[in-house]
Amino acid sequence: MRQRNTGxxxxxxxxxxxxxxxxxxxxxxxxxxxxxxxxxxxxxFKPLGLVSATLDDGASIVDTENVPLKPKITMHFxxxxxxxxxxxRNKRCxxxxxxxxxxxxxxxxxxxxxxxxxxxxxxxxxxxxxxxxGTGYKLYVAPxxxxxxxxxxxxxxxxxxGVTIKFKTAGEKPAIHTGSVVFTENAPAEVATGKENTAPxxxxxxxxxSVAADGADGLAKSDPAVNENQNNxxxxxxxxxxxxxxxxxxxxLEHGRRAQSMVAVGGGILLVGWxxxxxxxxxxxxx
Amino acid sequence: xxxxxxxxxxxDLENPADNFIFHIGLADVIRLTMFxxxxxxxxxxxxxxxxxxxxTSVYWMGLLILGKGLIPKFGAGAIMGIVSGILAVVFGLxxxxxxxxxxxxxxxxxxxxxxxxxxxxxxxxxxxxxIGALISWSKLLASIALGVILDIPMVFLAMGFGYATxxxxxxxxxxxxxxxxxxxxxxPRLASSWQS
Amino acid sequence: xxxxxxxxxxxxxxxxxxxxAFLFEQxxxxxxxxxxxxxxxxxxxxxxxxxxxxxxxxxxxxxxERKQSTGNSNExxxxxxxGSAGIGDYKYIEARGVGDSEEFKLSSREIxxxxxxxxxNSTFAMIDKADGNRVLLKEVTKFHVTN
Numbered sequence: 001m002r003q004r005n006t007g008x009x010x011x012x013x014x015x016x017x018x019x020x021x022x023x024x025x026x027x028x029x030x031x032x033x034x035x036x037x038x039x040x041x042x043x044x045f046k047p048l049g050l051v052s053a054t055l056d057d058g059a060s061i062v063d064t065e066n067v068p069l070k071p072k073i074t075m076h077f078x079x080x081x082x083x084x085x086x087x088x089r090n091k092r093c094x095x096x097x098x099x100x101x102x103x104x105x106x107x108x109x110x111x112x113x114x115x116x117x118x119x120x121x122x123x124x125x126x127x128x129x130x131x132x133x134g135t136g137y138k139l140y141v142a143p144x145x146x147x148x149x150x151x152x153x154x155x156x157x158x159x160x161x162g163v164t165i166k167f168k169t170a171g172e173k174p175a176i177h178t179g180s181v182v183f184t185e186n187a188p189a190e191v192a193t194g195k196e197n198t199a200p201x202x203x204x205x206x207x208x209x210s211v212a213a214d215g216a217d218g219l220a221k222s223d224p225a226v227n228e229n230q231n232n233x234x235x236x237x238x239x240x241x242x243x244x245x246x247x248x249x250x251x252x253l254e255h256g257r258r259a260q261s262m263v264a265v266g267g268g269i270l271l272v273g274w275x276x277x278x279x280x281x282x283x284x285x286x287x
Numbered sequence: 288x289x290x291x292x293x294x295x296x297x298x299d300l301e302n303p304a305d306n307f308i309f310h311i312g313l314a315d316v317i318r319l320t321m322f323x324x325x326x327x328x329x330x331x332x333x334x335x336x337x338x339x340x341x342x343t344s345v346y347w348m349g350l351l352i353l354g355k356g357l358i359p360k361f362g363a364g365a366i367m368g369i370v371s372g373i374l375a376v377v378f379g380l381x382x383x384x385x386x387x388x389x390x391x392x393x394x395x396x397x398x399x400x401x402x403x404x405x406x407x408x409x410x411x412x413x414x415x416x417x418i419g420a421l422i423s424w425s426k427l428l429a430s431i432a433l434g435v436i437l438d439i440p441m442v443f444l445a446m447g448f449g450y451a452t453x454x455x456x457x458x459x460x461x462x463x464x465x466x467x468x469x470x471x472x473x474x475p476r477l478a479s480s481w482q483s
Numbered sequence: 484x485x486x487x488x489x490x491x492x493x494x495x496x497x498x499x500x501x502x503x504a505f506l507f508e509q510x511x512x513x514x515x516x517x518x519x520x521x522x523x524x525x526x527x528x529x530x531x532x533x534x535x536x537x538x539x540x541x542x543x544x545x546x547x548e549r550k551q552s553t554g555n556s557n558e559x560x561x562x563x564x565x566g567s568a569g570i571g572d573y574k575y576i577e578a579r580g581v582g583d584s585e586e587f588k589l590s591s592r593e594i595x596x597x598x599x600x601x602x603x604n605s606t607f608a609m610i611d612k613a614d615g616n617r618v619l620l621k622e623v624t625k626f627h628v629t630n
Contacts, residue, residue, distance in 0.1 A: 083443075084532065085541050087567045088549070110569045112532035117447035270328075274321045282480050405489055414486075417493035424500055440537025441605075442521060445512075449505030456501055 047156030048147045051076040051121075053139070053165050061139075066170040069130040073139065073165075079147035080120040082110040086146050093142035093154075093162075094125055099135055104128075113148075120148075133171025140164050311360045318481070319363055322354035323370025326391075327378060341455035344423035348394065349462030349469075352419055355398050356409035356470035357477060364402070368395020383433050393429040394422035410470045419463020420456040427455045519581045519606040519622040524568055526628040532568040534626075536601035542567055543601075558600040558610065565594075570628055577627040578609055580620035587619055599623070 096104045105128035111119035143155030143162040329346045372391030515521025522534045543559035578587045596613035606622040
């Protein structure tokens with residue numbers, strides 16, 4: 001009888017040891033795969049995402065046709081994006097392009113978290129000069145946009161693409177604004193090859209499904225002359241478009257996400273194991 | 288007296304699993320380890336992009352109180368905190384690095400103390416609210432302490448402290464309420480099979 | 484003590500915790516603004532941002548990183564600080580110091596040579612680099628932005 005009890009106890013201990021082993025090994029395997037250091041900015045962070053982009057009246061600007069010529073766009077993110085320490089970096093992530101790919105000056109504003117904590121997820125973007133009527137524009141937010149935690153970037157929720165919000169201003173297009181004139185001067189490569197509207201559609205904005213995520217490379221290839229139109233508020237954006245280093249960072253983040261999935265699966269296995277142990281125990285007691 | 292000690296030692300030798308750590312049996316320690324794991328896993332699975340400080344307290348504090356309510360032994364909270372802390376560090380959750388363990392242990396230890404002060408009545412909704420809110424707030428305080436250690440400017444730690452406290456208290460209390468409901472339902476069912 | 488009494492005390496404690504946290508925040512703001520440990524930047528008669536020595540130190544690191552500079556001093560240019568605070572267009576900046584120290588009114592041109600440097604007592608000083616590193620304010624307490 002005693003021998004039977006000892007056998008059962010040993011079996012139970014072995015099972016527990018196995019579970020403990022899983023508990024330690026699975027996360028470690030995930031940790032090893034991702035190459036993440038604890039506390040490093042390559043740790044597992046929740047992705048930063050754009051919640052909405054709206055006009056003053058609260059209507060979404062995404063794919064809207066009658067946008068005022070001097071719109072104040074309220075961009076709502078799901079994390080703190082106004083952190084003082086990263087603001088100089090973050091404000092370089094916002095770019096406004098007209099339909100010919102010419103970059104326009106953009107005035108960005110924020111309310112600092114130390115002044116009003118509830119506004120820490122909002123950035124307001126406004127063109128410095130009035131937009132042309134009846135013209136299509138693209139507001140591009142680069143994937144490098146960084147949240148206060150120092151690890152969550154927009155690239156994590158947009159597949160390293162950033163967010164492109166397309167809209168069209170109200171009114172009739174002036175006759176002098178023929179696309180081809182400016183097109184030859186400042187148009188990015190993707191526009192020049194007529195690929196502007198064929199970019200793969202991703203929907204990083206949660207409330208809309210029609211936001212296109214353009215290939216950031218296309219923007220990186222834009223004519224340097226574009227930068228002449230920048231004001232001090234938004235410095236040239238070429239340096240903030242994804243580079244090779246950005247791609248490496250994205251790959252690391254992908255690893256992190258894969259690790260996260262592994263850990264979730266591991267957690268599931270542990271949970272099932274736990275239920276199995278409890279069921280076994282109960283059966284043995286009844287037996 | 289000596290005889291009693293010898294008897295106890297003999298009993299321990301005979302069944303080491305019943306007195307594993309903090310006078311908690313091995314089976315209970317394993318169960319608490321599972322709760323600790325669930326806390327860390329839940330932080331992965333429920334990655335709600337709500338952007339409200341302290342919202343993780345709903346399931347974090349909920350699971351802590353649930354574990355403590357089902358295994359009402361001193362040290363249960365600490366064990367869950369240690370396990371969830373170690374896993375959180377290994378997972379790389381957050382930017383605090385190894386110091387993250389501290390943030391996870393503090394609510395667990397406080398839970399052990401508060402459970403004694405509230406006579407282990409964790410199935411009471413009011414007790415759940417109070418304990419959930421207080422341990423959630425202790426998490427916030429631990430975060431601020433870590434911020435000081437990690438040289439985060441004081442201005443970012445002090446500003447919005449009231450708002451953050453209010454939200455942590457609300458979410459912690461919500462977690463406490465959920466836990467008490469679950470304790471009430473689960474405890475009678477597990478009472479017979481969970482005796483180690 | 485009965486459980487009901489304990490619950491009552493617990494609820495009271497919760498109210499005190501929440502109320503105390505808001506009170507603590509207000510106290511920190513008021514006291515810090517007086518002794519120069521928490522410096523408000525006022526724009527349009529509203530506080531746009533609070534600064535402290537830690538922020539100045541970290542912004543200094545950021546600025547050096549961007550300029551690829553290798554210097555190890557903690558100072559940061561006032562222009563960079565204002566840019567990080569989201570303050571772009573302004574005519575003048577008025578800076579005040581602890582006690583009865585002088586008040587400075589700086590135009591956007593003059594700001595180019597002004598740097599902020601953290602002190603050891605969690606305050607920060609305002610220095611004019613163009614004037615042989617002259618300390619304009621030993622402990623800054625307030626900035627006022629005039630548009």
